Amino acid sequence: xxxxxxxxxxxxxxxxxxxxxxxxxxxxxxxxxxxxxxxxxxxxxxxxxxxxxxxxxxxxxxxxxxxxxxxxxxxxxxxxxxxxxxxxxxxxxxxxxxxxxxxxxxxxxxxxxxxxxxxxxxxxxxxxxxxxxxxxxxxxxxxxxxxxxxxxxxxxxxxxxxxxxxxxxxxxxxxxxxxxxxxxxxxxxxxxxxxxxxxxxxxxxxxxxxxxxxxxxxxxxxxxxxxxxxxxxxxxxxxxxxxxxxxxxxxxxxxxxxxxxxxxxxxxxxxxxxxxxxxxxxxxxxxxxxxxxxxxxxxxxxxxxxxxxxxxxxxxxxxxxxxxxxxxxxxxxxxxxxxxxxxxxxxxxxxxxxxxxxxxxxxxxxxxxxxxxxxxxxxxxxxxxxxxxxxxxxxxxxxxxxxxxxxxxxxxxxxxxxxxxxxxxxxxxxxxxxxxxxxxxxxxxxxxxxxxxxxxxxxxxxxxxxxxxxxxxxxxxxxxxxxxxxxxxxxxxxxxxxxxxxxxxxxxxxxxxxxxxxxxxxxxxxxxxxxxxxxxxxxxxxxxxxxxxxxxxxxxxxxxxxxxxxxxxxxxxxxxxxxxxxxxxxxxxxxxxxxxxxxxxxxxxxxxxxxxxxxxxxxxxxxxxxxxxx
Amino acid sequence: xxxxxxxxxxxxxxxxxxxxxxxxxxxxxxxxxxxxxxxxxxxxxxxxxxxxxxxxxxxxxxxxxxxxxxxxxxxxxxxxxxxxxxxxxxxxxxxxxxxxxxxxxxxxxxxxxxxxxxxxxxxxxxxxxxxxxxxxxxxxxxxxxxxxxxxxxxxxxxxxxxxxxxxxxxxxxxxxxxxxxxxxxxxxxxxxxxxxxxxxxxxxxxxxxxxxxxxxxxxxxxxxxxxxxxxxxxxxxxxxxxxxxxxxxxxxxxxxxxxxxxxxxxxxxxxxxxxxxxxxxxxxxxxxxxxxxxxxxxxxxxxxxxxxxxxxxxxxxxxxxxxxxxxxxxxxxxxxxxxxxxxxxxxx
Numbered sequence: 021x022x023x024x025x026x027x028x029x030x031x032x033x034x035x036x037x038x039x040x041x042x043x044x045x046x047x048x049x050x051x052x053x054x055x056x057x058x059x060x061x062x063x064x065x066x067x068x069x070x071x072x073x074x075x076x077x078x079x080x081x082x083x084x085x086x087x088x089x090x091x092x093x094x095x096x097x098x099x100x101x102x103x104x105x106x107x108x109x110x111x112x113x114x115x116x117x118x119x120x121x122x123x124x125x126x127x128x129x130x131x132x133x134x135x136x137x138x139x140x141x142x143x144x145x146x147x148x149x150x151x152x153x154x155x156x157x158x159x160x161x162x163x164x165x166x167x168x169x170x171x172x173x174x175x176x177x178x179x180x181x182x183x184x185x186x187x188x189x190x191x192x193x194x195x196x197x198x199x200x201x202x203x204x205x206x207x208x209x210x211x212x213x214x215x216x217x218x219x220x221x222x223x224x225x226x227x228x229x230x231x232x233x234x235x236x237x238x239x240x241x242x243x244x245x246x247x248x249x250x251x252x253x254x255x256x257x258x259x260x261x262x263x264x265x266x267x268x269x270x271x272x273x274x275x276x277x278x279x280x281x282x283x284x285x286x287x288x289x290x291x292x293x294x295x296x297x298x299x300x301x302x303x304x305x306x307x308x309x310x311x312x313x314x315x316x317x318x319x320x321x322x323x324x325x326x327x328x329x330x331x332x333x334x335x336x337x338x339x340x341x342x343x344x345x346x347x348x349x350x351x352x353x354x355x356x357x358x359x360x361x362x363x364x365x366x367x368x369x370x371x372x373x374x375x376x377x378x379x380x381x382x383x384x385x386x387x388x389x390x391x392x393x394x395x396x397x398x399x400x401x402x403x404x405x406x407x408x409x410x411x412x413x414x415x416x417x418x419x420x421x422x423x424x425x426x427x428x429x430x431x432x433x434x435x436x437x438x439x440x441x442x443x444x445x446x447x448x449x450x451x452x453x454x455x456x457x458x459x460x461x462x463x464x465x466x467x468x469x470x471x472x473x474x475x476x477x478x479x480x481x482x483x484x485x486x487x488x489x490x491x492x493x494x495x496x497x498x499x500x501x502x503x504x505x506x507x508x509x510x511x512x513x514x515x516x517x518x519x520x521x522x523x524x525x526x527x528x529x530x531x532x533x534x535x536x537x538x539x540x541x542x543x544x545x546x547x548x549x550x551x552x553x554x555x556x557x558x559x560x561x562x563x564x565x566x567x568x569x570x571x572x573x574x575x576x577x578x579x580x581x582x583x584x585x586x587x588x589x590x591x592x593x594x595x596x597x598x599x600x601x602x603x604x605x606x607x608x609x610x611x612x613x614x615x616x617x618x619x620x621x622x623x624x625x626x627x628x629x630x631x632x633x634x635x636x637x638x639x640x641x642x643x644x645x646x647x648x649x650x
Numbered sequence: 651x652x653x654x655x656x657x658x659x660x661x662x663x664x665x666x667x668x669x670x671x672x673x674x675x676x677x678x679x680x681x682x683x684x685x686x687x688x689x690x691x692x693x694x695x696x697x698x699x700x701x702x703x704x705x706x707x708x709x710x711x712x713x714x715x716x717x718x719x720x721x722x723x724x725x726x727x728x729x730x731x732x733x734x735x736x737x738x739x740x741x742x743x744x745x746x747x748x749x750x751x752x753x754x755x756x757x758x759x760x761x762x763x764x765x766x767x768x769x770x771x772x773x774x775x776x777x778x779x780x781x782x783x784x785x786x787x788x789x790x791x792x793x794x795x796x797x798x799x800x801x802x803x804x805x806x807x808x809x810x811x812x813x814x815x816x817x818x819x820x821x822x823x824x825x826x827x828x829x830x831x832x833x834x835x836x837x838x839x840x841x842x843x844x845x846x847x848x849x850x851x852x853x854x855x856x857x858x859x860x861x862x863x864x865x866x867x868x869x870x871x872x873x874x875x876x877x878x879x880x881x882x883x884x885x886x887x888x889x890x891x892x893x894x895x896x897x898x899x900x901x902x903x904x905x906x907x908x909x910x911x912x913x914x915x916x917x918x919x920x921x922x923x924x925x926x927x928x929x930x931x932x933x934x935x936x937x938x939x940x941x942x943x944x945x946x947x948x949x950x951x952x953x954x955x956x957x958x959x960x961x962x963x964x965x966x967x968x969x970x971x972x973x974x975x976x977x978x979x980x981x982x983x984x985x986x987x988x989x990x991x992x993x994x995x996x997x998x
Contacts, residue, residue: 241775244775247846254792263778
């Protein structure tokens with residue numbers, strides 16, 4: 021145990037590591053890539069299954085009796101919600117949003133999301149936005165309907181919670197496109213599989229926070245209820261659930277944000293809506309339109325975020341009375357009736373064009389005038405890093421060497437368990453024939469992580485030390501965190517066209533936010549006494565930073581880097597949509613072509629990489645904790 | 651002062667028999683050791699179990715206020731939860747009016763809770779999502795009493811506990827003392843025969859605490875319920891309790907009236923508490939009265955037997971004559987003179 025606490029690894033062991041690596045390299049120098057001995061072992065049966073389910077869809081009772089009716093039901097719900105939203109006059113939606121937000125946050129705050137909601141209409145995307153909205157409403161409703169009971173069950177039963185938790189953890193490390201294939205298998209293509217993929221992806225927060233909320237209800241309140249002779253059900257519905265409601269609502273609002281992220285991506289499954297609009301405009305190089313569509317997604321993100329926050333309010337005493345709310349409801353009904361009666365229901369077409377042209381022109385102008393910078397950056401990343409590193413990993417270095425290094429590093433950092441885990445995952449990835457593509461993806465991830473850390477850590481340190489910087493960055497980071505991942509790809513593609521670089525740039529943009537956040541947190545949390553002690557001994561600012569602040573904040577910063585890595589990986593996969601290549605491209609094309617066998621292999625490789633990276637960085641963070649406990 | 655809504659004669663008797671409560675992984679083994687008299691620390695070391703309550707028995711007569719006083723870790727909080735059946739007893743039984751609570755089905759127990767007992771909690775245990783009136787009406791609500799009836803009752807109770815007009819507020823808008831009045835009102839609304847108080851005033855500042863103690867004495871004078879009251883404050887125990895149990899390491903060290911504890915502490919532990927207590931506050935004229943052989947009161951100054959010494963100190967010290975002490979029916983109990991008081995104040 022003492023050995024694990026010591027930080028400086030012994031030189032001898034590393035020398036041995038290098039020696040073995042060199043030996044393996046010499047021995048296997050001429051060998052081919054990883055022997056994909058199990059290339060068809062798993063994919064063929066899955067393909068067979070895929071073919072079987074295609075034919076069984078009309079005959080097998082599993083489909084005719086369960087999946088198809090379920091699919092029909094969800095499809096019907098989606099249609100209904102969408103047609104209702106399109107049937108009511110367009111201004112009813114912003115008005116309703118205003119009422120919900122203003123109820124808890126006040127008039128002024130309520131006006132912001134209501135105004136923002138008008139934007140998609142202004143750029144001529146009203147109907148597409150309503151598509152996406154309907155998908156959101158149904159997915160989030162299903163997620164809440166499943167997640168709250170599951171969370172309650174977990175809160176009441178520790179064993180249930182213990183078995184749910186690792187599943188939820190895993191669900192959050194797996195990049196979204198991996199979810200799509202099984203959904204495709206069960207529900208075919210269209211909005212229904214998209215709905216279910218969204219439900220699964222967005223489920224964890226509402227389950228977790230429901231469990232947390234119920235657990236956090238003060239025991240005295242539960243005892244009091246019990247003491248008055250309430251039944252378990254009465255205590256749950258009258259005391260525990262209402263008292264947990266603010267926490268549950270926080271979970272719902274996180275679920276909403278995650279759902280938005282994937283609903284937009286679910287265009288891959290043929291979900292339509294804003295995601296499809298983005299993909300089409302990007303592939304047609306309609307720069308300004310793509311940008312305007314991206315902004316529409318951002319607008320929805322803002323609206324949904326505000327709605328979520330408005331729902332998660334703890335203090336009931338400040339809410340307006342029933343009369344005010346009844347008045348507001350009557351006003352909205354009145355607005356609807358007026359609109360339907362007068363026929364003024366559709367978003368006025370004339371408004372939309374005016375705002376779209378300046379955006380288009382502006383974006384094109386910026387792109388053309390920044391070309392000197394973007395071109396240079398593109399060349400730097402591709403020619404000086406990506407290509408040489410990828411070739412080094414896939415061609416120069418023999419695969420046994422990589423296996424050895426991966427295992428050895430796993431052992432040094434996380435002990436035997438991590439070493440065995442990493443080794444078996446790597447071997448499995450190699451055997452199913454995903455070795456080179458995984459290394460390609462890994463190279464992109466490394467490039468993006470290096471850039472992200474290089475930006476996020478210094479900025480985070482600065483923000484952590486300077487409250488004014490933090491106050492300035494706070495709202496910007498808040499806003500960035502609500503934006504769905506696909507949107508980050510838009511500016512990247514506008515400025516760097518296609519290839520690996522837009523993916524890397526989007527990854528960096530996406531991942532620096534938590535990096536900065538968590539680094540700042542780590543620096544800020546360094547105890548003041550430690551700093552004062554260093555200053556009393558006459559340490560310079562630089563010495564204090566390097567000797568006290570950074571080491572004490574290191575575990576937290578490492579946790580931030582862990583998040584950065586996971587987010588980068590998710591984005592690098594998504595960037596397969598815009599020519600990022602490697603696993604991302606394979607995943608995207610597998611989904612597009614409903615190619616289940618390959619899709620499974622790709623999905624496995626992605627999950628394997630995610631888990632190795634996650635566990636390794638988590639182990640590093642653990643080792644950095646100053647008091648190792650035992 | 652008397653309030654018709656609270657007067658009640660259906661106070662209940664409450665008894666505990668050899669109550670044990672063990673927390674931890676191997677309760678059976680730990681229980682065996684506890685019964686055999688092995689010390690708490692040794693049991694913890696050997697089995698990893700904590701013996702929170704060890705062989706506690708008591709009898710509370712109808713209308714009595716029984717105070718359990720102990721420091722933190724003494725097991726008093728666990729004990730009241732055992733009595734109220736909020737935690738399961740490891741061994742022993744609790745009976746209310748002769749009915750064994752530990753043998754009841756869930757439904758029977760629920761009925762007893764709805765009709766016969768209620769509790770006031772240390773951190774109030776209020777429901778922040780309900781208005782004050784709905785907090786007070788909660789016990790009635792779970793019984794299925796309709797809204798109009800329970801609100802009517804809750805409004806009456808709010809007047810009784812001095813919160814008239816606060817019904818539509820939320821608990822967090824009230825001060826700590828007022829919140830505990832809500833807790834008290836909630837407990838009273840169901841007209842329980844037995845009231846449990848789990849350190850109800852310890853979270854309040856001293857002045858508010860004194861108000862609440864007086865409030866409870868006033869209400870109890872009207873309603874005469876059976877009360878089990880947990881506290882860590884010896885002064886509070888003396889002020890409120892008809893009888894006091896001193897609890898240490900899960901056991902009762904001594905049970906008795908304040909006078910008995912003060913004049914005859916059974917253990918050093920009990921003595922430590924009594925040492926700091928001002929005797930003149932606890933002892934009444936009746937306690938220190940010397941029986942007068944002649945039976946003829948020469949004294950012209952008369953005090954009541956129930957009056958604490960400190961309230962009649964001025965009278966006693968202003969005269970050389972003995973002062974007559976009379977009981978509630980006017981009968982002569984004895985006399986008190988200055989020397990007795992000096993002995994009391996000067997002695998330890």
